[in-house]
Amino acid sequence: MFLGMATLPAGSRIYAIGDVHGRLDCLERLFTDIQSDIQARPVSSSKTVMLGDYVDRGPDSRGVLDFLIAQSDNPDVICLRGNHDDRLLEFVEAPDEFSEGFLRYGGWETLASYGVTASLFRRNVANLSRSMAKRMPGSHKKFLSRLPLFYEEGDYFFCHAGVRPGVALHNQEKHDLMWIRGEFLGFxxxxxxxxxxxxxxxxQVEVVPNRINLDTMAFETGRLSCAILEGDSYNFMQTGL
Ligand SMILES: [Mn+2]
Known part of the structure; x- marks a missing residue:
């Protein structure tokens, strides 16, 4: 199945949003733009699929989680799990030998958004983790622990990182869905x-026949990207233009 032939069921529209990474400003803007689009072009069913990586790197990871949790009552907003979201939960609940890595890849900014700073604990991972566990609201832990790994509708499959070629979509490893790069991107x-x-x-958004990549580095470019899928067509929206 390739783009151009892929379809969604009649009357259904999907807005898929790439990596947010702490940019609450971009996320709020995009949700407003989506509402305007729905008002301008009404449709019987519209869903918003968040592709994961809500936290790290950008300035307001805590705010992004608050915003998404506030949407939890809406079954038409689906939030998938990114590798950064997964690592954050592990850092808070069970820090391990990879936790230093979490901090290096934008985790410090996440901690800061919860009021936990390096100077407080001199980079002692166990202490930082305990402090985060205390400061992170239970609703945030619950949200992170329940994020699904993929969503599918019609001829589209949504996940954070990608899938392993040669393995059925329903038999994909959790790790591949959140982390895969080379084998997936090169196929x-x-x-x-x-x-x-x-x-x-x-x-920029990457569009090739077998996949669409929506990670446009919002955390540093201010460009948060959204694909609009409907029928057999696809379009894009972006913040920061
Ligand atoms: Mn990311």
């Missing part, structure tokens, strides 16, 4: 459905 055949993903940053 030009069909995955069975068109994969809509983020995770690997680019300057």
């Amino acid at each position: 030009e055949g069909s995955f069975g459905k068109v994969v809509v993903h983020g995770h690997t940053p680019g300057i």
Whole structure:
């Protein structure tokens, strides 16, 4: 299945949003733009699929989680799990030998958004983790622990990073769905459905026949990207233009 042939059921529209990474400003703006689009072009069913990586790097990870949790009552907003969201939960609940890495890849900014600073604990991971566990609201832990790994509708498959070629979409490893790069990005055949993903940053949205990559480095460019899928068509919206 390739773009151009892929379809959604009649009357259904999906807005898929790439890596947010603490940019609450971009996320709020994009949600407003989506509401305007729905008002301008009404449709019987519209869903918003968040592709994961809500936290790290940008300035307001805590605010992004608050914003998404406030949408929890809305079944038409689906939030998937990114590798950064997964690592944050592990850092808070069970720090391990990889936790230093979490801090290096933008985790310090996340901690700061909860009022936990390096100077407080001199980079002692166990102490930082305990302090985060105390300061992070239970609703945030619950939200992170329940994020699904993928969503599918019609001929589209949504996940954070991608899928492993040659493995059925329903048999994918959790780790691949959140982390895969090379084998996925280099594959030009069909995955069975068109994969809509983020995770690997680019300057612009990447559209190739078998997948759409929506990670446009919002945390530093202010460009948060959204694919609009309906029928057999696809379009894009972005913040920061
Ligand atoms: Mn990311």
